[in-house]
Amino acid sequence: MADERRERKVDENALVCPECGSTDISVEPETSELICNKCGNIIHEDLVDYGPEWRAFDSDQRNRRARTGGPISMMKPNKGLTTEIDLSNKDSRGVKIAVKNQATLSRMRKWHKRISMASSHERNIATALQELEKIVDRLQLPRSVAEKAAYIYKEAVRRHLIRGRLIESVVAAVVYAVCRKEGIPKTLEDIVQITNTDKKDIGRAYRFIKRELNLKVPFASPEIYIPRFASNLQLSEEVQERAKEIVRAAMANGMLSGRGPTGIAAAALYIAALEKGERKTQKEVAEEAHVTEVTIRNRYRELKELLGLRDLE
DNA sequence: AAGACGAAAGTGGTTGA
DNA sequence: TCAACAACTTTCGTCTT
Numbered sequence: 001m002a003d004e005r006r007e008r009k010v011d012e013n014a015l016v017c018p019e020c021g022s023t024d025i026s027v028e029p030e031t032s033e034l035i036c037n038k039c040g041n042i043i044h045e046d047l048v049d050y051g052p053e054w055r056a057f058d059s060d061q062r063n064r065r066a067r068t069g070g071p072i073s074m075m076k077p078n079k080g081l082t083t084e085i086d087l088s089n090k091d092s093r094g095v096k097i098a099v100k101n102q103a104t105l106s107r108m109r110k111w112h113k114r115i116s117m118a119s120s121h122e123r124n125i126a127t128a129l130q131e132l133e134k135i136v137d138r139l140q141l142p143r144s145v146a147e148k149a150a151y152i153y154k155e156a157v158r159r160h161l162i163r164g165r166l167i168e169s170v171v172a173a174v175v176y177a178v179c180r181k182e183g184i185p186k187t188l189e190d191i192v193q194i195t196n197t198d199k200k201d202i203g204r205a206y207r208f209i210k211r212e213l214n215l216k217v218p219f220a221s222p223e224i225y226i227p228r229f230a231s232n233l234q235l236s237e238e239v240q241e242r243a244k245e246i247v248r249a250a251m252a253n254g255m256l257s258g259r260g261p262t263g264i265a266a267a268a269l270y271i272a273a274l275e276k277g278e279r280k281t282q283k284e285v286a287e288e289a290h291v292t293e294v295t296i297r298n299r300y301r302e303l304k305e306l307l308g309l310r311d312l313e
Numbered sequence: 314a315a316g317a318c319g320a321a322a323g324t325g326g327t328t329g330a
Numbered sequence: 331t332c333a334a335c336a337a338c339t340t341t342c343g344t345c346t347t
Contacts, residue, residue, distance in 0.1 A: 203326090258337065281316060292339055297318065 173206035267299030
């Protein structure tokens with residue numbers, strides 16, 4: 001008896017963890033789970049509706065599938081689809097729930113309602129925007145990139161392309177796509193460095209988003225990396241210009257297909273630096289471009305052959 | 314001793330049957 | 331789903347500066 005009374009005295013707003021009795025419980029925003037901070041117990045998972053369970057792989061499929069469900073209102077939080085815990089104090093078989101547990105149930109109702117208020121979309125976007133700010137800030141990207149990325153991300157959310165992917169990965173992928181579109185010399189690697197995601201995830205998310213939203217991302221020209229690599233290697237304007245020339249000549253000869261743009265940029269810079277007497281070692285250039293010396297050598301050989309460059313030194 | 318070179322084997326991702 | 335494939339990496343031995 002004394003136990004029951006003590007339980008009721010607990011703040012009404014707080015849930016009690018059935019495992020350890022702690023009231024230190026928080027909501028995991030990514031998964032909408034109620035989690036006990038003491039013992040890690042998941043008290044109630046999947047609190048909100050996640051929308052349709054299907055995934056469409058082309059627009060035709062999407063149209064067909066989308067029409068099969070009931071009308072979904074984008075105007076309402078949760079798209080008008082909600083889960084409610086009813087007030088009857090009976091379990092699924094209609095058996096009355098023990099008085100002892102009714103307090104817990106009522107607290108759950110309250111929490112559930114609160115959490116459901118913000119739709120999963122809104123919460124998803126809020127988290128994503130935070131992540132976006134972080135990336136844009138750390139990579140020192142212009143404001144316009146953030147805005148474009150946010151727009152694309154929202155579009156992706158609207159079309160249910162996010163589910164099954166980490167928000168962070170998708171944001172990173174979108175930022176990468178915008179950089180490519182805008183000709184900003186950031187590699188996937190750069191983005192991986194400053195986030196907690198791995199390259200695989202971002203790459204996968206990037207390809208998926210690109211395909212689904214029909215983003216047309218131009219081929220990354222090696223040229224855009226040249227100023228960046230050159231300045232980090234402290235090479236002169238002259239070398240830069242020469243390297244760009246080499247890259248353009250290579251492009252005109254159709255050498256780019258398939259090859260990584262950073263490798264070509266690095267090799268062109270390496271050659272240009274040699275020509276202008278600002279010699280850098282293959283290793284230095286390779287490190288800057290995040291490729292290996294071997295790759296530099298291979299591109300170097302190809303470029304030399306292709307352009308009929310005279311032997312150096 | 315450091316850098317450049319290239320062969321050989323291994324890796325992760327794409328493509329096409 | 332699997333195998334072939336291209337690009338790139340890792341590793342290592344040899345040659346050059």
